[in-house]
Amino acid sequence: MRLIPRSSSQFNTKFAVELDDGAWVEAVLYRKHTLCISSQVGCAVGCPFCASGSRGWMRNLHAEELIAQVQQAQSWAPSLRRVTVSGVGEPLHNAAAVETLLHWCRQHHLAPSLTTTGGSEEKLKHFMGLPHNGLTLSVHAGTESMRRKLVPHGLSLSRLFDTVEQCVPRLSRSRRRRLSLAYLLIGDGNDDAEQTGAFSERARSLGLSVYLYRFNPVAHGNFLPAAEKRYEEVVEAWRAMGLEVRCSSLARNEPNGGCGTLMAQAGRVFDDGSGNENQLG
Numbered sequence: 001m002r003l004i005p006r007s008s009s010q011f012n013t014k015f016a017v018e019l020d021d022g023a024w025v026e027a028v029l030y031r032k033h034t035l036c037i038s039s040q041v042g043c044a045v046g047c048p049f050c051a052s053g054s055r056g057w058m059r060n061l062h063a064e065e066l067i068a069q070v071q072q073a074q075s076w077a078p079s080l081r082r083v084t085v086s087g088v089g090e091p092l093h094n095a096a097a098v099e100t101l102l103h104w105c106r107q108h109h110l111a112p113s114l115t116t117t118g119g120s121e122e123k124l125k126h127f128m129g130l131p132h133n134g135l136t137l138s139v140h141a142g143t144e145s146m147r148r149k150l151v152p153h154g155l156s157l158s159r160l161f162d163t164v165e166q167c168v169p170r171l172s173r174s175r176r177r178r179l180s181l182a183y184l185l186i187g188d189g190n191d192d193a194e195q196t197g198a199f200s201e202r203a204r205s206l207g208l209s210v211y212l213y214r215f216n217p218v219a220h221g222n223f224l225p226a227a228e229k230r231y232e233e234v235v236e237a238w239r240a241m242g243l244e245v246r247c248s249s250l251a252r253n254e255p256n257g258g259c260g261t262l263m264a265q266a267g268r269v270f271d272d273g274s275g276n277e278n279q280l281g
């Protein structure tokens, strides 16, 4: 397995991760201290705004392949402090390998976190109790129908929220602080008052902090970012009702750093979605 730098911007470096069977995924180094890695080649959840799952699921990465992404990135970034499993794939669909990675990171003084659509109720409950430094639940919707549209094969909204509701009271205060909800704001999609209002009510009742992400368009798909004015309105409205809202960082706003922009492919030809195919290496 090897990491091949593909693009650099002010804050980020994106890598193609070539796996030993010729498949590839991507990883992003944010500000030289946080590495976002991929856990699967492709993804079965099928979020229509996301490039990572646009070719479906091909295989899971082994624990050794997760760890190797981190080890190789350390040669580019000796000051690496955090690892987040938020790239290509649904981490809870590859739970055993991801759990191994979490423990490995802790043993090596790296803070591990993950982003998930929920997997299954059992796995979600289990992962909430693991020694991670952050578990972010991708919600992206206020109603069940919007959830089905944007996260078609993820846990339903009711099962996701019910599971969190059952678990949160049993978590220590510090573990609860490490649990967050994410909402990717999409123009003419989930950015209307019905969706953002219903989501924020539920988030408030759970007492969890919220990431409001800006959408970075990907080569495939017809989704657009919400207008900047609407983004600011939502931040303001959610804060006014008492939610702790974390906005997209400058690094995440860069085109190579956004949610759902990482790619995966089974073959040896690197197709970055631009229409230009390149041999790896």
Ligand code: SF4
Pocket (backbone or CB within 6 Å): 043, 044, 045, 046, 047, 050, 051, 052, 053, 054, 087, 088, 089, 090, 117, 260
């Ligand atoms: S957003 Fe995450 S869960 Fe959804 S298809 Fe992309 S990688 Fe899979």
